[in-house]
Amino acid sequence: MRIILLGAPGSGKSTQGDLITGKFGFPKISSGDLLRRAVKDNTPLGKDVEAVMKRGDLVSDHVVIEMIKERIEKDDCQQGYILDGFPRTLSQALVLEKMSPEKAEIVIGIHLDDSVVIDRISARRICSGCNHIFNLLSKSPEHRQICEDCGGTLIQRPDDKPEVIKDRLKVYHEQQDALVEFYKEKNVYTCVEGDADRDDIFVNICSLLDRIIENAMGADGVL
Numbered sequence: 380m381r382i383i384l385l386g387a388p389g390s391g392k393s394t395q396g397d398l399i400t401g402k403f404g405f406p407k408i409s410s411g412d413l414l415r416r417a418v419k420d421n422t423p424l425g426k427d428v429e430a431v432m433k434r435g436d437l438v439s440d441h442v443v444i445e446m447i448k449e450r451i452e453k454d455d456c457q458q459g460y461i462l463d464g465f466p467r468t469l470s471q472a473l474v475l476e477k478m479s480p481e482k483a484e485i486v487i488g489i490h491l492d493d494s495v496v497i498d499r500i501s502a503r504r505i506c507s508g509c510n511h512i513f514n515l516l517s518k519s520p521e522h523r524q525i526c527e528d529c530g531g532t533l534i535q536r537p538d539d540k541p542e543v544i545k546d547r548l549k550v551y552h553e554q555q556d557a558l559v560e561f562y563k564e565k566n567v568y569t570c571v572e573g574d575a576d577r578d579d580i581f582v583n584i585c586s587l588l589d590r591i592i593e594n595a596m597g598a599d600g601v602l
């Protein structure tokens with residue numbers, strides 16, 4: 380079972396991915412998180428990609444593809460996995476098909492207007508300790524600098540700065556149509572509205588997933 384989350388930066392892919400993991404148990408694989416971890420740990424890969432990410436450009440396909448391939452081959456992905464941020468280009472999608480043809484696949488696009496994306500991302504902060512994501516608009520002033528979960532300092536991702544967000548959106552729109560077309564042709568694409576309450580969006584996603592899991596489940600109860 381492969382669940383692919385598509386959507387603009389800040390559309391809520393990561394939040395919904397975590398909720399899906401919580402309910403269905405499939406691990407969430409976020410290409411952005413893996414890359415940011417490599418940058419933080421100062422690995423050779425991290426050193427290579429840091430400047431590209433800061434600009435809001437895409438990391439080269441072969442680097443991301445190798446990283447994802449290694450991750451989905453791990454044991455915890457054998458029943459299924461959720462992809463957040465990958466594939467982001469048509470060529471990544473084509474390679475993904477080849478590296479792991481899945482029995483069941485669903486692609487969920489989360490739709491959000493650009494103006495809402497810009498507002499949301501400008502207010503997004505990430506905990507430097509546990510990576511939890513917060514939105515300043517929904518936090519009281521005394522909690523705007525420190526993570527309520529682990530006490531870590533909240534920081535703004537360098538690529539969440541207003542001057543970079545517009546470039547990221549441009550890159551997103553350049554790639555997105557071809558990806559959506561590809562998955563529509565495969566008959567696996569569904570879109571949900573992202574400008575809604577997070578729990579309401581999750582209810583919509585759950586009903587999609589319940590249906591597809593039921594259809595894909597063999598008589599042996601295996602996906």
Ligand code: ADP
Nearest residue numbers: 388389410411432435436437438443464465467
């Ligand atoms: P968002 O969805 O909020 O834009 P991500 O955390 O998914 O942010 O990605 C952050 C950055 O990591 C991207 O701007 C890009 O530089 C890099 N990146 C993540 N996933 C990919 C990918 N599949 N292909 C190329 N670059 C990627």
